Amino acid sequence: MRKLCLATVVLATACGGAAVPQETLTAAKAAVAGAEVAGASSEPKAALHLKLAKEQLGKAEKLIADGDNEEASREIDRAQADADLAFSLAKEATAKKEASDTQEQLDRLKQHSK
Amino acid sequence: MNRSFKIGWLLAVQALVGCSTPLPPQELLQARSAYNAASKSQANQLAPAQLDTAKQALEKAEGSFKENGDEPVTKDLAYIANVRAQIAVAEAGREQASRNKVKVDHDFRNSQLDALDSSKTALEAEKKARAEAEKARKAAEASLKEIAAIKEESRGVVITLSGAVLFATGKSTLLPIAQEKLTEVAKAIGDQGNYKSLLVEGHTDSQGSADKNQLLSQQRAQAVRSYLITQGIPSDKIRAEGIGSSRPVADNGTAEGRANNRRVEIVVEPNR
Numbered sequence: 001m002r003k004l005c006l007a008t009v010v011l012a013t014a015c016g017g018a019a020v021p022q023e024t025l026t027a028a029k030a031a032v033a034g035a036e037v038a039g040a041s042s043e044p045k046a047a048l049h050l051k052l053a054k055e056q057l058g059k060a061e062k063l064i065a066d067g068d069n070e071e072a073s074r075e076i077d078r079a080q081a082d083a084d085l086a087f088s089l090a091k092e093a094t095a096k097k098e099a100s101d102t103q104e105q106l107d108r109l110k111q112h113s114k
Numbered sequence: 115m116n117r118s119f120k121i122g123w124l125l126a127v128q129a130l131v132g133c134s135t136p137l138p139p140q141e142l143l144q145a146r147s148a149y150n151a152a153s154k155s156q157a158n159q160l161a162p163a164q165l166d167t168a169k170q171a172l173e174k175a176e177g178s179f180k181e182n183g184d185e186p187v188t189k190d191l192a193y194i195a196n197v198r199a200q201i202a203v204a205e206a207g208r209e210q211a212s213r214n215k216v217k218v219d220h221d222f223r224n225s226q227l228d229a230l231d232s233s234k235t236a237l238e239a240e241k242k243a244r245a246e247a248e249k250a251r252k253a254a255e256a257s258l259k260e261i262a263a264i265k266e267e268s269r270g271v272v273i274t275l276s277g278a279v280l281f282a283t284g285k286s287t288l289l290p291i292a293q294e295k296l297t298e299v300a301k302a303i304g305d306q307g308n309y310k311s312l313l314v315e316g317h318t319d320s321q322g323s324a325d326k327n328q329l330l331s332q333q334r335a336q337a338v339r340s341y342l343i344t345q346g347i348p349s350d351k352i353r354a355e356g357i358g359s360s361r362p363v364a365d366n367g368t369a370e371g372r373a374n375n376r377r378v379e380i381v382v383e384p385n386r
Binding site for chain 1: 164171186187190193194197198200201204205207208211212214215218219221222225226229
């Protein structure tokens with residue numbers, strides 16, 4: 001109950017002030033796109049965070065439309081973090097795969113030259 | 115509900131709970147433990163910048179918790195701190211993998227060079243083996259020359275053994291000295307190894323009837339063939355033929371010529 005009241009208060013004050021967080025929104029969208037290009041969709045854990053980032057961005061856009069820029073800004077910050085994580089996880093998976101592929105090639109070469 | 119009522123109610127509630135510090139929200143607890151784990155992981159060495167970012171994010175969340183308690187802003191900041199800690203771990207994993215790859219690439223190149231070296235060695239060993247085989251063949255040929263006449267013809271290498279050395283007059287039984295010589299011939303042929311088949315031909319001079327000479331030459335060729343088989347020449351690779359007096363190599367009018375005509379020829383037929 002207390003939470004609800006607090007939220008109402010925050011909402012009531014937010015309507016007045018903060019500007020549309022256009023800059024961070026654009027950056028977070030770019031981060032989502034970057035994670036997708038890095039292959040986040042094909043790596044389960046990365047895909048999860050990519051999905052969270054997109055959901056949060058959707059929420060943020062809705063909040064902006066409703067005029068709640070402050071809460072939108074926080075959703076955008078979360079989305080940015082999740083997109084960054086999706087990117088890192090995708091890159092990690094790629095690097096691990098490359099390393100194991102190379103290892104496999106090495107093993108085959110050693111097998112061959114025995 | 116009007117606004118002043120809401121605020122009044124809120125103040126009343128805060129007065130009730132406000133004195134005691136609120137418990138940290140779940141998000142903050144998770145962020146602390148995520149950062150704690152990350153700071154003890156290889157991220158320390160492999161992703162220090164990202165780990166520092168995670169640290170700052172956590173400090174921000176802790177600051178918000180002190181200032182605002184467990185309000186949504188604290189939870190959001192804690193959520194972000196948690197994710198930043200995971201990013202540090204992922205970046206460390208990525209760095210480790212790429213270092214592994216560099217090392218394996220290096221090993222791969224070295225292995226390739228090793229493989230190249232060993233194939234060179236194998237090639238040299240083969241060359242050497244071939245040279246040795248050639249040497250053995252020449253040595254076999256040379257030792258053969260000491261006991262028999264060797265000539266190369268289109269049908270193959272022809273080893274000619276004098277009849278006088280092999281058989282008593284009119285007989286087709288090998289003399290003891292002949293056996294010794296044939297043993298060496300068999301050994302030389304065996305050493306050389308590389309032939310398709312052997313043809314043993316018996317030849318006589320022109321004295322006596324053609325039929326008799328034909329029969330005798332046949333029997334002598336047989337005797338040589340049988341002996342060579344006992345010396346390890348495979349029986350399916352060696353044939354015997356009686357030629358009689360039909361292919362003289364010298365004048366049958368002189369004793370010396372006739373002696374030369376009485377002979378056994380072993381034709382080493384080459385692989386084609």
